[in-house]
Amino acid sequence: MDAVIEVRDLKRIYRTKIGVLRRKVKEVLAVDGIDFSVSQGELFGLLGPNGAGKTTTIKMLTTLLTPTAGQARVLGYDVVQEASQIRPRIGFIFGGERGLYWRLSGYDNLVYFANLYHIPPDVRKRRISYLLELVGLEGREDEKVQGYSRGMKQRLHIARVLLHDPQVLFLDEPTMGLDPVGARELREAIRNLQTKEKTILLTTHYMFEADAMCQRIAVIDHGKIVALDTPSGLKRHVQDLSVLEIEMFGIPPEAMERVQALDGVDMLSVEDRDQKQALLVHSNDGSAAVAPVVSTLEGMGLRVGSVVVREPTLEDAYVRLVGGET
Amino acid sequence: MILSRLRVIWTVFRLHLKQVAVNTFIIFAVIVQPLIVALLAIYLLRDTEGFQAIYVIVGSAMGGLWTGILHSSGYNIQSERWAGTLESIIGSPTQLATVIIGKTLANTAMSISSILFSYPMAAFLFGYRLTIAHPFSFTVSVLLTVLALVSLGLIIAPFMSVNIGGTIWTNMLEMPIYILGGFLFPISLLPGWTTPMSYALAPYWAARALHATSSGGVPIGDVFSSWGLLVGFCVLYWFISAWLFRVLLRQAREEATLGVQ
Numbered sequence: 272m273d274a275v276i277e278v279r280d281l282k283r284i285y286r287t288k289i290g291v292l293r294r295k296v297k298e299v300l301a302v303d304g305i306d307f308s309v310s311q312g313e314l315f316g317l318l319g320p321n322g323a324g325k326t327t328t329i330k331m332l333t334t335l336l337t338p339t340a341g342q343a344r345v346l347g348y349d350v351v352q353e354a355s356q357i358r359p360r361i362g363f364i365f366g367g368e369r370g371l372y373w374r375l376s377g378y379d380n381l382v383y384f385a386n387l388y389h390i391p392p393d394v395r396k397r398r399i400s401y402l403l404e405l406v407g408l409e410g411r412e413d414e415k416v417q418g419y420s421r422g423m424k425q426r427l428h429i430a431r432v433l434l435h436d437p438q439v440l441f442l443d444e445p446t447m448g449l450d451p452v453g454a455r456e457l458r459e460a461i462r463n464l465q466t467k468e469k470t471i472l473l474t475t476h477y478m479f480e481a482d483a484m485c486q487r488i489a490v491i492d493h494g495k496i497v498a499l500d501t502p503s504g505l506k507r508h509v510q511d512l513s514v515l516e517i518e519m520f521g522i523p524p525e526a527m528e529r530v531q532a533l534d535g536v537d538m539l540s541v542e543d544r545d546q547k548q549a550l551l552v553h554s555n556d557g558s559a560a561v562a563p564v565v566s567t568l569e570g571m572g573l574r575v576g577s578v579v580v581r582e583p584t585l586e587d588a589y590v591r592l593v594g595g596e597t
Numbered sequence: 598m599i600l601s602r603l604r605v606i607w608t609v610f611r612l613h614l615k616q617v618a619v620n621t622f623i624i625f626a627v628i629v630q631p632l633i634v635a636l637l638a639i640y641l642l643r644d645t646e647g648f649q650a651i652y653v654i655v656g657s658a659m660g661g662l663w664t665g666i667l668h669s670s671g672y673n674i675q676s677e678r679w680a681g682t683l684e685s686i687i688g689s690p691t692q693l694a695t696v697i698i699g700k701t702l703a704n705t706a707m708s709i710s711s712i713l714f715s716y717p718m719a720a721f722l723f724g725y726r727l728t729i730a731h732p733f734s735f736t737v738s739v740l741l742t743v744l745a746l747v748s749l750g751l752i753i754a755p756f757m758s759v760n761i762g763g764t765i766w767t768n769m770l771e772m773p774i775y776i777l778g779g780f781l782f783p784i785s786l787l788p789g790w791t792t793p794m795s796y797a798l799a800p801y802w803a804a805r806a807l808h809a810t811s812s813g814g815v816p817i818g819d820v821f822s823s824w825g826l827l828v829g830f831c832v833l834y835w836f837i838s839a840w841l842f843r844v845l846l847r848q849a850r851e852e853a854t855l856g857v858q
Contacts, residue, residue, distance in 0.1 A: 285853060287851075313808060330684075330853075330856075333688050333857070334686050334688060335688055335850060335855055336850055336853055336855075337850045337851045338848075355690070358688055358689060358690050359689075359690040361688075363680065363688060365684070365856075369680060369682075370680070370681040370682055370684075370685055371681075371682070371683025372612070372616065372680070372682065373680075374615070374616045374619065374620075375612055375615060375616060377611055379615070382608060382612070383608055383609070383612050384685065384689070385609040385688070386604055386605045386609075386691075387605065387685075387689040387691040387696075388689055388690060388691075389601040389604075389691070392604075431685075433854075465766070511753065530691060536602075545770075
């Protein structure tokens with residue numbers, strides 16, 4: 272199958288000037304020579320922590336940012352030299368509530384963007400009413416966007432991006448800030464798009480989202496792709512491990528250091544769970560690690576709650592790949 | 598393609614007008630400010646020799662138009678950037694200049710409609726009759742004035758795509774053009790070295806034509822030459838603007854100034 276998106280040794284450096292009199296140029300390497308390709312009809316995920324280079328990559332692919340080095344092609348067109356060929360054929364959403372005209376109604380927003388894509392008036396009318404129904408905003412289209420909930424704004428973004436029926440979609444953290452029900456509905460809508468043979472590049476830092484939706488995932492960290500595989504393939508990176516989850520009420524750094532020093536402990540991470548924390552101990556043999564880890568913690572006078580040994584998830588694979596950052 | 602572009606301009610015009618009609622800053626800039634200027638100017642100048650109320654009204658109306666257009670060219674790109682919509686425009690098949698033209702025309706329409714109400718009101722308050730010496734030529738001059746100011750605005754707009762804090766520069770341009778354009782005072786009052794700068798400004802020729810056709814007493818040949826020079830400079834501005842949009846948008850993509858996080 273032909274590659275719809277092709278990225279070869281792509282690099283982006285941000286240069287900012289600091290200081291008033293003696294201006295210095297500060298360079299930040301945001302994307303550091305990445306390679307990947309996405310096939311026709313594939314839902315491909317870019318997974319990584321904040322600042323890993325996901326949004327920068329999408330901005331280069333959507334022609335909004337010029338790469339410092341390397342090459343990227345979308346639908347066979349070069350993102351720098353042939354940007355005008357790419358723009359009518361793609362759609363993009365950057366996460367969050369921005370990107371809409373809040374003082375206008377949802378309908379007026381769609382009319383505005385439909386015109387930017389030169390959609391004839393008769394097609395536009397049919398398309399807008401179809402999309403309003405698709406995203407569940409029919410009956411609310413005449414209300415001003417400023418009165419919409421976050422989920423409604425995100426759904427309006429989805430309708431906006433589909434107005435010109437693009438072949439390729441770039442969705443940058445589309446479920447960011449949505450409540451669980453809104454996020455689930457949006458994920459369902461995105462999955463439906465994929466059944467319509469759209470090629471989708473999705474960025475997220477929600478592991479379960481990437482696991483549930485993407486056919487392949489590139490894990491990106493500090494501008495580099497540290498792994499690229501199917502979700503099950505990524506999980507195989509940690510199949511030799513099991514995870515010990517210990518519920519605690521405060522974990523001092525010394526406790527982390529002492530547990531990390533124990534035999535058989537591969538790595539540690541901490542998850543916040545309301546007023547409690549979960550210490551996740553990645554170990555070759557989780558069951559065997561229970562006794563020494565718990566006794567170490569209790570020996571330091573720490574209160575230990577429930578203890579569970581479980582199989583590794585995509586999140587565990589991700590944590591291992593990006594070195595504990597989430 | 599031309600029809601499609603005109604449709605974009607019309608949609609942007611219509612929807613931008615909807616938005617600015619409820620924006621208090623815009624209402625102040627294009628309605629209240631010109632009225633204050635007109636009232637102050639009539640009050641200050643009414644006892645001077647050769648005073649004509651229509652000259653003051655036309656001059657301050659041009660100032661109001663210029664403020665509105667300058668605002669469209671500068672602030673509108675900044676507000677699109679902060680709203681996160683600038684990237685959506687740049688990433689679409691429509692050129693940014695087309696969107697800016699629609700927005701500028703919307704602000705201009707708002708200014709003109711406010712002038713039609715507020716300036717006769719100012720003259721009425723001071724008890725002056727407003728008579729236009731050559732109504733037809735004056736109407737043509739008004740249309741060409743809008744063209745001149747929009748064209749100048751199109752040179753300023755592309756700079757805003759690379760300059761995140763650029764509104765300060767557009768604010769600084771308001772009074773110099775007002776003075777060099779001879780909107781309210783003849784440029785003969787200015788030092789001689791500023792005259793070439795005035796001559797290079799299409800709004801100066803617009804002001805000349807407007808004053809000549811509203812106040813009268815000027816040969817029609819002088820009006821024609823003002824129109825010709827105005828159109829000539831506008832064409833020159835379009836070429837400069839098209840080049841600037843191309844170069845500066847490329848720079849904006851290199852320097853990552855289209856969006857803010």
